[in-house]
Amino acid sequence: MYVSHLSLHDFRSYRSVDVPLEAGVTAFVGRNGQGKTNLVEAIDYLSRLQSHRVATDAPLVRAGADQAVVRAAVVRDGRTATLEVEINAGRANKARINRSPLPRTRDLVGLVRTVVFSPEDLTLVKGDPSDRRRFLDDLMILRSPRLAGVRSDYDRVLKQRNSLLKTAGLARGSAREGALATLSVWDDHLATIGAEILAQRLALVEALKPYVGKAYETVARGATRDDAEITYKSSVVEPVETITPTVESLRELILAELARRQKDELDRGISLVGPHRDDLLLHISAGSERLPVKGYASHGESWSFALALRLAAYDLLRADGDDPILILDDVFAELDSQRRRQLAELVADAEQVLVTAAVPEDVPAVLAGARYQVSAGEVTRDE
Numbered sequence: 001m002y003v004s005h006l007s008l009h010d011f012r013s014y015r016s017v018d019v020p021l022e023a024g025v026t027a028f029v030g031r032n033g034q035g036k037t038n039l040v041e042a043i044d045y046l047s048r049l050q051s052h053r054v055a056t057d058a059p060l061v062r063a064g065a066d067q068a069v070v071r072a073a074v075v076r077d078g079r080t081a082t083l084e085v086e087i088n089a090g091r092a093n094k095a096r097i098n099r100s101p102l103p104r105t106r107d108l109v110g111l112v113r114t115v116v117f118s119p120e121d122l123t124l125v126k127g128d129p130s131d132r133r134r135f136l137d138d139l140m141i142l143r144s145p146r147l148a149g150v151r152s153d154y155d156r157v158l159k160q161r162n163s164l165l166k167t168a169g170l171a172r173g174s175a176r177e178g179a180l181a182t183l184s185v186w187d188d189h190l191a192t193i194g195a196e197i198l199a200q201r202l203a204l205v206e207a208l209k210p211y212v213g214k215a216y217e218t219v220a221r222g223a224t225r226d227d228a229e230i231t232y233k234s235s236v237v238e239p240v241e242t243i244t245p246t247v248e249s250l251r252e253l254i255l256a257e258l259a260r261r262q263k264d265e266l267d268r269g270i271s272l273v274g275p276h277r278d279d280l281l282l283h284i285s286a287g288s289e290r291l292p293v294k295g296y297a298s299h300g301e302s303w304s305f306a307l308a309l310r311l312a313a314y315d316l317l318r319a320d321g322d323d324p325i326l327i328l329d330d331v332f333a334e335l336d337s338q339r340r341r342q343l344a345e346l347v348a349d350a351e352q353v354l355v356t357a358a359v360p361e362d363v364p365a366v367l368a369g370a371r372y373q374v375s376a377g378e379v380t381r382d383e
């Protein structure tokens with residue numbers, strides 16, 4: 001798939017801009033702060049209804065405006081659809097396809113599939129477990145968009161259950177009895193929805209494993225595909241080698257663990273069991289040792305691992321049968337010349353690659369293609 005036209009209204013720094021695009025490589029070049037990332041962020045937002053830079057929508061709406069519109073013509077298998085999202089400050093967003101409103105905005109998720117490489121990717125390796133959980137969930141949702149609903153149901157259940165734990169933890173006598181009875185209903189919801197998320201994540205990690213090894217071998221100097229390893233760490237199941245447990249068995253495991261840790265949960269007033277407590281463990285080999293990447297890997301190795309995770313996501317989506325749009329946001333300036341060249345060679349044949357760079361020299365030669373200058377909100381094509 002590729003985007004053949006992008007229009008923005010009151011999105012970030014843009015009052016109004018129209019950018020015709022084509023398949024292959026397009027580079028947006030310009031000095032810092034001119035609006036290059038804002039363009040590719042808009043396409044990524046259309047894909048996931050989330051920005052790779054901010055957690056909330058407010059910064060996406062141009063200062064002083066109360067609504068931003070991102071519209072893109074997307075070509076897939078020769079057919080074009082116009083996807084549009086209206087981002088409303090303080091009100092629900094709206095989505096349209098070919099100008100017809102969608103019943104739910106989140107029905108837009110996954111119709112455009114993007115993989116973004118950005119300087120923030122180092123947080124995949126060095127950041128909190130929540131950064132890695134987000135990586136897994138975003139990928140899982142791009143592959144099965146209905147899971148966006150499952151994940152938001154889980155977040156809602158978690159919030160309700162946490163507030164009930166706080167109340168129940170403080171209550172005494174019959175009030176406590178009542179709160180505990182209600183808690184068992186929420187335990188059930190958490191276990192049911194949590195098991196579905198957990199099963200999906202376990203299956204996703206199994207599917208990603210071979211791609212991560214292969215990608216790490218390509219981007220890390222002298223590495224083999226066995227040198228990088230990912231393992232899902234769950235609060236209820238031990239890492240499994242070959243068998244992915246069923247949703248029902250995971251539900252039972254979550255319920256059992258909730259019962260075991262109930263006292264702890266009541267004392268602390270938060271949910272301690274479930275996929276929101278899990279992590280994706282990353283290991284590299286150093287000689288005969290297997291070391292966690294966080295805290296042990298060098299800066300270069302950490303970058304290689306972060307790139308390998310993104311490349312693996314790209315390869316997996318590609319194996320599903322449709323090339324995602326690749327966005328390389330300011331990433332080449334961060335890499336040494338070898339990693340720069342290798343990444344560029346790996347992605348050069350993607351159906352659409354959008355690159356942002358401060359100076360033309362940051363765009364590797366193998367990624368020659370269309371080029372736009374971005375300056376003070378004006379986007380002009382180089383002849």
Ligand SMILES: Nc1ncnc2c1ncn2[C@@H]1O[C@H](COP(=O)(O)OP(=O)(O)OP(=O)(O)O)[C@@H](O)[C@H]1O
Pocket residue numbers: 011012013014030031032033034035036037038039058059060061062063330356357358374
């Ligand atoms: N909601 C907003 N309203 C108005 N301007 C905004 C908004 N959000 C960001 N900007 C402006 O957009 C500009 C940043 O644009 P962008 O991040 O696309 O820069 P860039 O060209 O990619 O720069 P760099 O090379 O430094 O990454 C900044 O000048 C910022 O002030």
